[in-house]
Amino acid sequence: MNNKTLSILTICAVGVGSSLMLKTNVRELMDKYSIRVKISNSDMTTAKGNEADIVITTPDIESSIRGIKAKKIILLDNMVSKKELEEKLIPACKELLENN
Amino acid sequence: MGFVNFIATQIVGDPAIMFGLIALVGLILLKRPIEEIVLGTTKTVIGFIILVGGVGLLLEACNPLTEWVRAILGVDGVVPQNFLIMGKVMAEYGREVGLVVLIGFILNLILARITPLKYIAVTGHIMVIWASWIVGILAGTSMSSTTIIVTAGVLCGLHYWLTPAVNHYFMRKSDKLTPEWSLYLPDVTGIAVAGLLGKYIGDPDKRCDDIKVPKSLEWLRDTTVGIAIIAAVFWMVLGLIAGKEAVEAVSGGKNWIMFLMLLGAKFAGGLAVVIYGVRMLLAEIVPAFNGIATKLIPGAIAGLDYPTVFQFAPTAVFVGFIFNLLGGIAATLVMVAIKFPVIILPAVWMNFWSGALIGTFADAYGGRRATIIICLLLGFIIPFGWGLAYPMAGAIAGSGAINDYTDVSTYSLLFQYLVKMFVK
Numbered sequence: 001m002n003n004k005t006l007s008i009l010t011i012c013a014v015g016v017g018s019s020l021m022l023k024t025n026v027r028e029l030m031d032k033y034s035i036r037v038k039i040s041n042s043d044m045t046t047a048k049g050n051e052a053d054i055v056i057t058t059p060d061i062e063s064s065i066r067g068i069k070a071k072k073i074i075l076l077d078n079m080v081s082k083k084e085l086e087e088k089l090i091p092a093c094k095e096l097l098e099n100n
Numbered sequence: 101m102g103f104v105n106f107i108a109t110q111i112v113g114d115p116a117i118m119f120g121l122i123a124l125v126g127l128i129l130l131k132r133p134i135e136e137i138v139l140g141t142t143k144t145v146i147g148f149i150i151l152v153g154g155v156g157l158l159l160e161a162c163n164p165l166t167e168w169v170r171a172i173l174g175v176d177g178v179v180p181q182n183f184l185i186m187g188k189v190m191a192e193y194g195r196e197v198g199l200v201v202l203i204g205f206i207l208n209l210i211l212a213r214i215t216p217l218k219y220i221a222v223t224g225h226i227m228v229i230w231a232s233w234i235v236g237i238l239a240g241t242s243m244s245s246t247t248i249i250v251t252a253g254v255l256c257g258l259h260y261w262l263t264p265a266v267n268h269y270f271m272r273k274s275d276k277l278t279p280e281w282s283l284y285l286p287d288v289t290g291i292a293v294a295g296l297l298g299k300y301i302g303d304p305d306k307r308c309d310d311i312k313v314p315k316s317l318e319w320l321r322d323t324t325v326g327i328a329i330i331a332a333v334f335w336m337v338l339g340l341i342a343g344k345e346a347v348e349a350v351s352g353g354k355n356w357i358m359f360l361m362l363l364g365a366k367f368a369g370g371l372a373v374v375i376y377g378v379r380m381l382l383a384e385i386v387p388a389f390n391g392i393a394t395k396l397i398p399g400a401i402a403g404l405d406y407p408t409v410f411q412f413a414p415t416a417v418f419v420g421f422i423f424n425l426l427g428g429i430a431a432t433l434v435m436v437a438i439k440f441p442v443i444i445l446p447a448v449w450m451n452f453w454s455g456a457l458i459g460t461f462a463d464a465y466g467g468r469r470a471t472i473i474i475c476l477l478l479g480f481i482i483p484f485g486w487g488l489a490y491p492m493a494g495a496i497a498g499s500g501a502i503n504d505y506t507d508v509s510t511y512s513l514l515f516q517y518l519v520k521m522f523v524k
Contacts, residue, residue: 013322013323013407016378016379017406017407018404018406018408020383021222021404024391041383043379044322045322046372058407060417064318079408080408
């Protein structure tokens with residue numbers, strides 16, 4: 001992996017509970033793969049004011065954040081599953097790192 | 101002594117510094133790089149300051165409302181909103197709340213480690229809200245600050261440990277949910293009612309997902325927007341009844357109709373600021389807590405947040421919210437009609453979270469019939485308990501706001517009666 005730092009934004013409805021849990025899971029994964037990232041979490045109301053390389057959220061929130069500035073949007077059917085996160089996030093990270 | 105006193109009043113005694121310290125220790129234990137430690141600690145301190153600022157805005161929007169209800173009906177008008185409770189208690193008793201959460205968290209870890217019940221609460225904001233609630237109640241007594249911290253710390257430790265334990269029973273008893281994790285949510289009452297009565301009310305195989313929810317209603321899931329609109333409507337109605345004079349007395353020279361129109365937005369805006377502060381405050385602390393907890397207790401079952409179960413019944417989330425809200429609106433109208441000593445306004449916010457949660461469990465245990473009936477009934481009954489809880493809420497009584505989980509109307513109410521009877 002190269003030295004570029006990716007920015008990742010996790011979003012849930014209120015932005016204090018599930019997005020924070022996701023943030024912890026993302027941090028754990030990124031440490032495992034030694035990918036440099038900056039992770040923040042947000043709520044669905046104000047999410048559009050942010051931008052990030054990768055946005056991670058759930059399908060029910062998708063319509064509320066349509067048009068957000070992100071290179072990739074990852075939708076998790078099961079936000080608790082670390083396996084699903086790994087399967088969807090790692091290829092996205094690799095693609096973004098290789099294209100730059 | 102001077103040095104000890106300095107530490108006690110200026111460092112541990114200042115909630116902003118106190119939370120900053122918790123974040124600092126957490127980040128060091130997680131072995132994050134130095135720049136992240138500095139960033140995280142600073143953000144936590146700023147988060148607390150923002151939180152306190154947002155409370156001022158929220159109260160500015162709430163106070164006129166309380167006055168008008170009093171002027172019209174001669175009773176207290178109360179807004180159910182747990183973040184308002186949290187912010188208000190933290191602004192006054194932030195040091196106590198910080199230490200209570202810390203003691204509660206450590207006690208939870210010890211209990212999960214040494215007993216067969218391997219449950220740990222990791223939903224940070226709700227842990228802080230519940231600690232604020234207990235501190236607020238006890239602050240109304242003559243207890244010293246240290247006694248409050250120890251008592252509330254132990255009570256919160258038990259609460260953090262047992263709540264996910266009970267909720268997990270209902271998570272694993274239905275094959276439509278999951279035994280993989282649990283929930284740390286003070287809505288045990290709602291979950292238990294749905295889990296125990298669901299099967300007598302409906303058929304778990306006739307699910308909510310067979311109902312089509314129109315796309316045009318999806319915006320309601322954005323609770324900040326929903327609360328602004330519904331609050332604006334209710335406050336407009338109350339303001340119009342209170343009349344031009346009563347409104348202009350607090351509008352600061354603004355046209356009374358324009359002032360009324362913006363009150364709902366002001367409330368939603370204040371709430372958004374408080375939550376923004378909470379997010380900054382917890383963004384570094386919660387991952388540290390989680391990291392420590394999972395390292396110390398292998399095989400622990402985590403008590404998580406509301407949306408983690410919404411995937412099991414996406415339509416029930418919506419149906420539960422709507423019927424819970426209808427129940428809440430009916431409760432407000434009945435309270436006005438029977439001159440209940442406290443008028444609880446519709447919660448909206450928790451009608452979404454509790455309604456969606458109870459809907460998910462009711463759907464798993466009794467299908468759509470149970471979802472509609474249980475959410476409507478609980479939406480109607482529970483606010484009466486909040487009304488009884490309000491005058492006994494210690495430092496919170498008189499603030500015009502009440503904690504709005506379903507458990508506030510059951511075992512928590514019993515606790516308040518005990519405090520009232522036995523603690524001077």
